[in-house]
Amino acid sequence: MPSDEELTAFIDGELPPQDATHIEALAAADDRVAGRLEFLSRSSLPFKEAFAPLLAAAPQARLESMLAAIPARQESKGPAFTSRRGFLGALAASVVAGVIADRAYLGISRGPSKDESTEWRAVVAEYISLYTPDTLAGPVPPLDVQSAQLALLDGKLGLALSPEKVALPGIDFKRAQLLEYDDKPLAQIAYLDPETGPMALCIIRSNSGEKAPDMEGRKGMNIVYWSDDTHAFMLIGHAPVERMQEIADSVRAKLTA
Incomplete structure (x- = not known):
């Protein structure tokens, strides 16, 4: 054969x-x-x-x-590929x-694979993607409880937060808690939007300098992020891009006032 x-x-x-x-x-x-x-x-x-x-x-x-950028090699003298x-x-x-x-x-x-400014947002998005409306079910905490929770964040992040500063229009405040990323304190303020579900404002210390607000999508959610000289901020949720931008502009104006 x-x-x-x-x-x-x-x-x-x-x-x-x-x-x-x-x-x-x-x-x-x-x-x-x-x-x-x-x-x-x-x-x-x-x-x-x-x-x-x-x-x-x-x-x-x-x-x-x-x-075209590869140096030319000597042309082969072998037979052409005819078969x-x-x-x-x-x-x-x-x-x-x-x-x-x-x-x-x-x-x-x-470019470089490691970028701290994007990595922390990726970690937060992974965490928030696990939230459902039931995760944040229950009554809105009274203002004195909100103030006490925010005071804990102030001590770790060097911010002066208040219920009025972090209030989002038409969205319920649910809790403020302290997390940690890369050995740095990370503040997470969780909200429940009656229309689109969980939303969060997250803050971490950063020395990357002031950056204007920008948008990105992660885990099926929209993120508006920005930074000042000492902190990086991100607002993440399921609301449409235009609404997320409006909410971020509102809270950003109060935080920088």
């Missing part, structure tokens, strides 16, 4: 005449050889058409610019090269 490589070479017309004649004789005399030849012949599929959608979606411009086997080998090599190039591009474009 000839090998698949020999049979494929026969199909592609790459065997010397004597070997091709031998294969023909075997196929005529042995049904197994004839059946294998028929099976391998079915692989003569329209490869170009099959890969056309992938080629159309490929980041051609980006890859071309990356390849199906040669085409498939070249295709496999180019797929691997494309994957490597794309991963290299992603690694460069993403």
Whole structure:
């Protein structure tokens, strides 16, 4: 029984005449050889058409610019890829090269993986994503209880918080608690929005400098975040972007007053 490589070479017309004649004789005399030849012949599929959608979606411009930066190598003097086997080998090599190039591009474009200003928000989002309306069920604490809880945060974060400063329009204050992230105190003030569910204002000490409010999405929630010279803030909840921005603007104005 000839090998698949020999049979494929026969199909592609790459065997010397004597070997091709031998294969023909075997196929005529042995049904197994004839059946294998028929099976391998079915692989003569329209490869170009099959890969056309992938080629159309490929980041051609980006890859071309990356390849242009690679020093040119001496042109190969070997034969061109005229057979199906040669085409498939070249295709496999180019797929691997494309994957490597794309991963290299992603690694460069993403920049450093560790960013404290985003990591703490990611941790908070993971935590808040576990909240349901039932988590914050119950009556709104009276103002004296709110003040006592906020005073505990003041002592750790060096802030002067009051129920009036952290009140959100149309949203119930539920509790203020002290957490810890990266050995630093983290304040979490939890609220329950009657329309969209749990919401939280979180504050942590930060020396990253003043930054204007910005938006991002995490865990299916919207986050408005900003910072001053000494603290970083984030408001996270399920409310639409426009409403989150309005609420954040309101509390930010009171905190900086």
